[in-house]
Amino acid sequence: xxxxxxxxxxxxxxxxxxxxxxxxxxxxxxxxxxxxxxxxxxxxxxxxxxxxxxxxxxxxxxxxxxxxxxxxxxxxxxxxxxxxxxxxxxxxxxxxxxxxxxxxxxxxxxxxxxxxxxxxxxxxxxxxxxxxxxxxxxxxxxxxxxxxxxxxxxxxxxxxxxxxxxxx
Numbered sequence: 001x002x003x004x005x006x007x008x009x010x011x012x013x014x015x016x017x018x019x020x021x022x023x024x025x026x027x028x029x030x031x032x033x034x035x036x037x038x039x040x041x042x043x044x045x046x047x048x049x050x051x052x053x054x055x056x057x058x059x060x061x062x063x064x065x066x067x068x069x070x071x072x073x074x075x076x077x078x079x080x081x082x083x084x085x086x087x088x089x090x091x092x093x094x095x096x097x098x099x100x101x102x103x104x105x106x107x108x109x110x111x112x113x114x115x116x117x118x119x120x121x122x123x124x125x126x127x128x129x130x131x132x133x134x135x136x137x138x139x140x141x142x143x144x145x146x147x148x149x150x151x152x153x154x155x156x157x158x159x160x161x162x163x164x165x166x167x168x
Contacts, residue, residue: 003146004032010153011042011092016119018149019090020046021059021080023071023097024113028142044088049080055097059083070106072098074125077114085118092119092152094145098128100137111137115145117152124152 001009011018020029020043030046033039047058052071055061060083061076069076080095098113099105113128126148130137 002036003143003150005036007146007150007153008033008036008039008042010150012038016042016091017044017089018042018092018094019044019084019088020145021084021093021095022046022048023050023055023080023095024100025096025138025141025145026050028138029094029096029145032142032146044090047084047087055080059087070108072106072108072112072114074114074116074127077116078118078123078125081116081118081123092117092149094118094149096141096145098130098137098141100134100141102134113137113141113144115141115148117145117149119152121152121155124148 022029027048033043049055049058052066055071056063056066059080061079065075077095077097080097081093085093095116099108099110101110104110111130113130114125116123116125128144130140
């Protein structure tokens with residue numbers, strides 16, 4: 001069973017829902033989740049906020065944070081995940097932001113990615129340093145954000161809510 005299928009099955013068993021906020025993945029997370037039969041029982045939808053201003057307007061990311069740090073930032077990822085939960089009325093939110101290339105962005109090199117998962121028990125952010133071409137970086141980001149949520153769902157209550165410093 002795929003990680004996406006396992007996450008959806010776990011959430012369905014708990015009667016919980018999921019929403020996604022995407023930037024560099026441009027809808028690939030939503031596509032991965034909705035490829036699973038029965039995803040509609042759990043998956044509420046997604047927001048692809050590719051433009052930086054949309055992260056603030058649609059997801060509630062702090063505009064000052066975006067101005068100061070740019071869109072490729074761990075706190076931006078966290079706020080995106082929390083914002084999509086609120087915006088779409090979901091129990092859990094996941095988010096992706098980063099640089100898929102071919103050029104650096106916001107002073108960050110290609111392959112710098114942050115994924116986040118937010119739920120009733122708090123939020124977690126995972127920094128990644130990925131290599132390869134644009135397609136590979138985007139695919140690995142999809143896998144990473146789904147696995148982060150999977151880990152969050154199996155973490156014991158009260159587990160550390162931030163995972164800065166962990167990565168691949």
